[in-house]
Amino acid sequence: MLLLALDTSAGASLALLRTDNDDAPVVLHSAETQEPNAHAEWLAPAVTEALSEAGVDGAEVDGVVVGAGPGPFTGLRVGLALAHALAEGWGIPLHGACSLDSLALRAVDAGITGEFLVTTDARRREVYWAHYESDQEGSRLVGGPFVGGAAELPALAAVGAGVGLYPEQLRSAELGSGSAAWTPHAAELGRLAHGALTGQLQGVLCAPRPLYLRDSDAKVPAQMQAGSRKVGL
Amino acid sequence: MSEPLILGIETSCDETGIGIVRGTQLLANEVASSMDLHVRFGGVIPEIAARAHLEAFTPTLRRALETAGVQLKDVDAIAVTAGPGLAGALMVGLSAAKGLALATGKPLYGINHLVAHVAVGLLDRADTTGPALAPNTAALLVSGGHTEILRVGSLTDDVQLLGSTIDDAAGEAYDKTARLLGLGYPGGPAIDRAARGGDPAAFRFPRGLTMPKFEGTAEAPGKHRHNWSFSGLKTAVARAAEQFQAQGLEIPVADIAASFQEAVVDVLTAKAVRACQEHRLTNLLLGGGVAANSRLRELLAQRCAQAGIELTVPPIPLCTDNGAMVAALGAQLVAAGVPASSLAIPADSSLPVHRISV
């Protein structure tokens, strides 16, 4: 199985993963940019480069995996729109995954145990976050994703860029690997999707639709409010 | 090579448009509008439009392919609006277009939305033996997002901006005035309807940028000779309405709507026709959503006839934003051998009109 994974929930990243059976997938190529607002220009050429570097033809790809966020709206849509069109153009399935799961997997790989939080930058003095737990049985989502002020989160060890932004409010997990600056990466979403598609993981895949978690912020002007048929400037 | 088969994608404002053309033959023109979502705001909300584009893209694409009876792999190139327009909205279409181009291995053409409004005039003409575009063509584009007069020497390499609005687009002035008068959204049809029962001479509203210091003369044109301004008009309408309100009188909505519409249409057509005459342009194409306005069509037709200018108004579904116009321009660029765009092209919300493709 050959999967192309994309994520534009914070920065932008992609990965091309292959497996021959149920074994852990091999990452043939992965790339990322932290350049803000460059997703739209970076991502499509990066996919072309990934395919050529890995020596695979696009027609060989079996599925596209896309990070559904949460993340800043405009950037998030760049990845989703590209993923939808690639899947449509290749005639293959498109799978969504919550982008925060990427960091949960990274934390588990780094040895975290018990309950913990994943947090990323939601701007406007808030974080996107989700609550996970990891034990002998495996790891799972407890709740989320949510958006809110760092002070409102449960008092648990946390990973992700939210920790670096709000060190007063969030307690950093002691993983010693710069976990307070982590941002999601498509390679982990690809691994998770592979696990789900081979029946090893449950509850990983979601609809490939954006997890905005916030309204558009548009305000109805006073003049448009119900019953108004009068002039007001 | 037979005529190129082009898929066109338009997401610069609130319409998700996918069109398919073969050369100048229209095969499909599917549009999903998010207009209903903007009604309660009285204007297009960029974030709402961008969200709707992402939702609508794949279903609209599928409908267009089915209507045209073609498959993605049959397409010769993918054309997409790269600007001007709302940045977040443009980015959805552009990213999707890149995905389709990448997956199908077909060339991508990031094109100029305004020039596409002109290219749509080539589609499904009764007489296909003549030149693709009449020489000396001008285009008057009027919508909620733009108000321009262009000189089009060639759709593929010679487009010049003769004039434009320096503030609100004409359609925006309609929306704001309709909101002020409690007529709802979109303002164009609402005001057109209300104006029918009104007296267009009841109020004398200003015609922006018509004073001699702005206009100059044909020989020594002023800075704003061919430009429009609609922000003063909006203020004048508000002041007129307030006077009635202050006296506790009912606002004469029909008269204000008719007088407002007359002011917009008068200055739009007068300046457009004069720009044509002074640049010796004998053909004028009208495009953009405001082309549906009955008074604009009437007065423009009358003034063009007096000036000996041949006026073309495409069918209304091709005047409002759509993917077929993007495909139509793409077909011209492909036929002219213009190089394709890179997959790295950005959305350019203020793409100048002389940049026909990016």
Ligand SMILES: [Zn+2]
């Ligand atoms: Zn337009």
